[in-house]
Amino acid sequence: xxxxxxxxxxxxxxxxxxxxxxxxxxxxxxxxxxxxxxxxxxxxxxxxxxxxxxxxxxxxxxxxxxxxxxxxxxxxxxxxxxxxxxxxxxxxxxxxxxxxxxxxxxxxxxxxxxxxxxxxxxxxxxxxxxxxxxxxxxxxxxxxxxxxxxxxxxxxxxxxxxxxxxxxxxxxxxxxxxxxxxxxxxxxxxxxxxxxxxxxxxxxxxxxxxxxxxxxxxxxxxxxxxxxxxxxxxxxxxxxxxxxxxxxxxxxxxxxxxxxxxxxxxxxxxxxxxxxxxxxxxxxxxxxxxxxxxxxxxxxxxxxxxxxxxxxxxxxxxxxxxxxxxxxxxxxxxxxxxxxxxxx
Amino acid sequence: xxxxxxxxxxxxxxxxxxxxxxxxxxxxxxxxxxxxxxxxxxxxxxxxxxxxxxxxxxxxxxxxxxxxxxxxxxxxxxxxxxxxxxxxxxxxxxxxxxxxxxxxxxxxxxxxxxxxxxxxxxxxxxxxxxxxxxxxxxxxxxxxxxxxxxxxxxxxxxxxxxxxxxxxxxxxxxxxxxxxxxxxxxxxxxxxxxxxxxxxxxxxxxxxxxxxxxxxxxxxxxxxxxxxxxxxxxxxxxxxxxxxxxxxxxxxxxxxxxxxxxxxxxxxxxxxxxxxxxxxxxxxxxxxxxxxxxxxxxxxxxxxxxxxxxxxxxxxxxxxxxxxxxxxxxxxxxxxxxxxxxxxxxxxxxxxxxxxxxxxxxxxxxxxxxxxxxxxxxxxxxxxxxxxxxxxxxxxxxxxxxxxxxxxxxxxxxxxxxxxxxxxxxxxxxxxxxxxxxxxxxxxxxxxxxxxxxxxxxxxxxxxxxxxxxxxxxxxxxxxxxxxxxxxxxxxxxxxxxxxxxxxxxxxxxxxxxxxxxxxxxxxxxxxxxxxxx
Numbered sequence: 001x002x003x004x005x006x007x008x009x010x011x012x013x014x015x016x017x018x019x020x021x022x023x024x025x026x027x028x029x030x031x032x033x034x035x036x037x038x039x040x041x042x043x044x045x046x047x048x049x050x051x052x053x054x055x056x057x058x059x060x061x062x063x064x065x066x067x068x069x070x071x072x073x074x075x076x077x078x079x080x081x082x083x084x085x086x087x088x089x090x091x092x093x094x095x096x097x098x099x100x101x102x103x104x105x106x107x108x109x110x111x112x113x114x115x116x117x118x119x120x121x122x123x124x125x126x127x128x129x130x131x132x133x134x135x136x137x138x139x140x141x142x143x144x145x146x147x148x149x150x151x152x153x154x155x156x157x158x159x160x161x162x163x164x165x166x167x168x169x170x171x172x173x174x175x176x177x178x179x180x181x182x183x184x185x186x187x188x189x190x191x192x193x194x195x196x197x198x199x200x201x202x203x204x205x206x207x208x209x210x211x212x213x214x215x216x217x218x219x220x221x222x223x224x225x226x227x228x229x230x231x232x233x234x235x236x237x238x239x240x241x242x243x244x245x246x247x248x249x250x251x252x253x254x255x256x257x258x259x260x261x262x263x264x265x266x267x268x269x270x271x272x273x274x275x276x277x278x279x280x281x282x283x284x285x286x287x288x289x290x291x292x293x294x295x296x297x298x299x300x301x302x303x304x305x306x307x308x309x310x311x312x313x314x315x316x317x318x319x320x321x322x323x324x325x326x327x328x329x330x331x332x333x334x335x336x337x338x339x340x341x342x343x344x
Numbered sequence: 345x346x347x348x349x350x351x352x353x354x355x356x357x358x359x360x361x362x363x364x365x366x367x368x369x370x371x372x373x374x375x376x377x378x379x380x381x382x383x384x385x386x387x388x389x390x391x392x393x394x395x396x397x398x399x400x401x402x403x404x405x406x407x408x409x410x411x412x413x414x415x416x417x418x419x420x421x422x423x424x425x426x427x428x429x430x431x432x433x434x435x436x437x438x439x440x441x442x443x444x445x446x447x448x449x450x451x452x453x454x455x456x457x458x459x460x461x462x463x464x465x466x467x468x469x470x471x472x473x474x475x476x477x478x479x480x481x482x483x484x485x486x487x488x489x490x491x492x493x494x495x496x497x498x499x500x501x502x503x504x505x506x507x508x509x510x511x512x513x514x515x516x517x518x519x520x521x522x523x524x525x526x527x528x529x530x531x532x533x534x535x536x537x538x539x540x541x542x543x544x545x546x547x548x549x550x551x552x553x554x555x556x557x558x559x560x561x562x563x564x565x566x567x568x569x570x571x572x573x574x575x576x577x578x579x580x581x582x583x584x585x586x587x588x589x590x591x592x593x594x595x596x597x598x599x600x601x602x603x604x605x606x607x608x609x610x611x612x613x614x615x616x617x618x619x620x621x622x623x624x625x626x627x628x629x630x631x632x633x634x635x636x637x638x639x640x641x642x643x644x645x646x647x648x649x650x651x652x653x654x655x656x657x658x659x660x661x662x663x664x665x666x667x668x669x670x671x672x673x674x675x676x677x678x679x680x681x682x683x684x685x686x687x688x689x690x691x692x693x694x695x696x697x698x699x700x701x702x703x704x705x706x707x708x709x710x711x712x713x714x715x716x717x718x719x720x721x722x723x724x725x726x727x728x729x730x731x732x733x734x735x736x737x738x739x740x741x742x743x744x745x746x747x748x749x750x751x752x753x754x755x756x757x758x759x760x761x762x763x764x765x766x767x768x769x770x771x772x773x774x775x776x777x778x779x780x781x782x783x784x785x786x787x788x789x790x791x792x793x794x795x796x797x798x799x800x801x802x803x804x805x806x807x808x809x810x811x812x813x814x815x816x817x818x819x820x821x822x823x824x825x826x827x828x829x830x831x832x833x834x835x836x837x838x839x840x841x842x843x844x845x846x847x848x849x850x851x852x853x854x855x856x857x858x859x860x861x862x863x864x865x866x867x868x869x870x871x872x873x874x875x876x877x878x
Contacts, residue, residue, distance in 0.1 A: 033419035044826035051386020124386035323381045
């Protein structure tokens with residue numbers, strides 16, 4: 001048993017840079033401490049361990065941020081990232097919500113990952129990622145601090161995403177000059193990617209325009225055990241066991257993984273055929289054990305006649321987009337930039 | 345004049361967006377070969393150590409693989425420290441999980457006492473040489489805007505403009521702005537957020553303009569009897585002081601472990617609210633309580649009463665009721681800098697804890713002179729060779745040289761604090777707590793020179809100052825964090841958050857930290873006569 005463990009760990013170390021390996025292994029270690037076999041979660045320890053950063057209204061590398069409470073009832077916070085403009089290199093402290101000035105300003109609503117249980121909008125790794133997206137896409141980024149499982153199960157995360165979408169859509173200061181509308185994109189990684197899909201569905205039902213969905217290693221699953229789950233279980237930081245734990249923590253009690261939240265195009269799924277679903281950019285890491293579900297999602301969109309671009313990064317593991325030290329990272333960032341830029 | 349304090353340690357901003365397809369510019373050159381990418385993710389580790397740490401992680405993973413269920417259970421019981429120091433963190437997990445843990449016992453509301461051996465091995469290696477400048481920590485200005493009324497925003501704009509006029513010396517424009525703002529105040533939502541606190545800032549500015557910066561009786565220099573009442577209500581209405589006391593007591597309790605004679609020096613006794621809980625925790629510790637001496641510093645009573653002694657007597661009664669041998673001494677002083685160490689009568693054989701709840705900032709005088717009060721006091725604290733120095737301070741940058749910068753920072757700090765106070769429904773606690781905060785605002789905004797005592801500085805600055813004065817951090821662990829979080833859910837509304845920051849704990853409202861607690865130990869100097877024994 002120990003011997004095959006060794007082999008796994010060695011393989012894993014060969015495909016990622018050492019600092020990435022240390023970062024993700026450290027998360028894995030910490031997360032193992034937090035998940036209890038009885039399905040409860042050591043939230044205090046999780047918050048203690050999570051490395052967070054404050055918002056910063058002083059621009060750093062051309063980006064400043066501030067936090068806004070958008071729903072008092074649920075304590076829903078969002079962190080807003082804005083680029084400084086040539087005319088106003090330092091934001092006026094009284095008007096952090098000053099109207100955007102460009103003809104077209106994409107507004108990316110971002111949902112951080114963490115398998116529905118971990119991380120926050122102010123986690124250091126996600127603060128970094130959001131700042132990067134601002135420069136990359138010349139966008140305003142709104143990172144949503146959605147409620148997490150197991151304390152808050154389905155549909156809380158989606159409800160919070162929906163609240164954020166409505167809020168963003170109704171901000172006059174986020175409207176692009178060109179058409180006085182807010183140009184909204186939804187983006188997220190892991191559980192955040194899952195939230196993107198479901199919030200987009202709600203948007204369509206309510207007539208709010210979403211211009212595009214960006215799903216980075218989105219978290220999907222199902223009852224069936226797929227080939228990739230079998231082949232990659234435990235090999236690259238992630239185990240099937242932990243995936244199952246997170247779904248049990250998020251889905252309503254008694255539901256299985258064919259619930260439509262987990263398996264959107266499965267037996268209980270909702271078809272997106274014939275509706276005005278946003279174009280999607282889906283990034284799949286070739287060493288992610290749930291890739292079969294992610295690929296099935298892409299297929300599901302295609303079959304429904306929806307526009308979708310798949311980026312399959314063969315040698316990438318989960319979390320490759322957290323550190324800018326590998327080719328997958330740069331390739332994906334370029335694609336995201338093109339995806340969002342194509343409306344200007 | 346830039347709106348923000350560009351402290352020398354900030355990275356400086358570069359305007360203009362970064363290009364999309366090039367990799368971002370390399371991070372700041374960091375001391376001692378710290379991995380820059382991991383640093384940005386919140387972890388300090390030397391590149392040269394990565395391989396070693398990776399191997400240790402592998403060992404842990406193998407050990408975990410053999411008995412996974414045990415680990416989450418052990419995690420609930422173990423005390424973990426300073427997750428940013430990755431190498432030390434992994435080592436502590438190894439020693440916790442790969443060697444059998446010593447037995448732990450838990451008291452309510454005391455800490456988990458893991459026995460001195462494991463506690464010792466948890467102490468991270470003394471890495472205070474790594475002074476990584478987290479550029480996002482300086483100049484932080486988090487805004488939680490709870491109201492979006494245009495009038496509210498206008499009011500803020502006018503406040504800023506008025507403050508700018510004051511800084512420039514244009515008092516006629518400033519006073520006409522005061523009039524306009526008072527008019528506008530009537531139309532603003534004053535229930536929460538900026539609107540609520542704007543009135544106090546208008547008053548403070550007004551006082552500064554019309555009465556000058558001597559400040560009248562706004563908290564300059566000494567304390568008053570009424571201050572104690574207001575403090576008590578502030579204590580009741582919101583969790584900041586409870587958090588301060590609780591966290592400091594945790595650190596003191598741990599530091600006193602294994603000592604039979606202990607002595608706490610409290611820099612500001614007030615009503616002694618912090619001490620009953622510590623006395624009780626000491627009463628319940630395994631092996632029995634030590635002999636506890638408490639020296640309480642406070643202002644002389646104005647009316648001839650000896651209020652310090654009265655508090656001392658009450659605490660003595662409490663100690664007697666739980667069978668803790670207790671002795672109290674009061675030291676009356678109008679200013680902390682007037683206290684001389686001989687007044688404390690510290691016995692070389694006793695374990696000393698020095699406790700400063702929002703007092704150190706008062707020692708930061710108007711001029712950064714040599715042998716300034718803060719230096720003098722920190723030096724004699726060090727000479728006492730305390731087992732622990734607990735420091736709690738407001739997490740704000742209210743001591744910047746530029747008035748406008750201070751004003752701006754205070755506006756957002758106090759509006760956040762007022763917002764958090766909304767959660768309190770109990771009167772008259774809430775109203776009196778607001779007056780307490782109002783006085784602080786008044787001091788920050790309308791006083792100068794030696795009258796301005798509320799010279800709050802952020803944790804990053806205190807870290808540098810204390811390290812420079814010969815102290816090293818004694819990290820507050822996951823048990824303190826957990827119990828602080830639990831305390832919050834017991835006593836307070838949703839919205840408060842405890843965060844861990846490199847061994848220190850902060851309490852804030854939503855994502856804005858408002859108060860920071862840390863613990864320190866004096867670095868023993870080679871050949872020093874103050875070397876500690878046992």
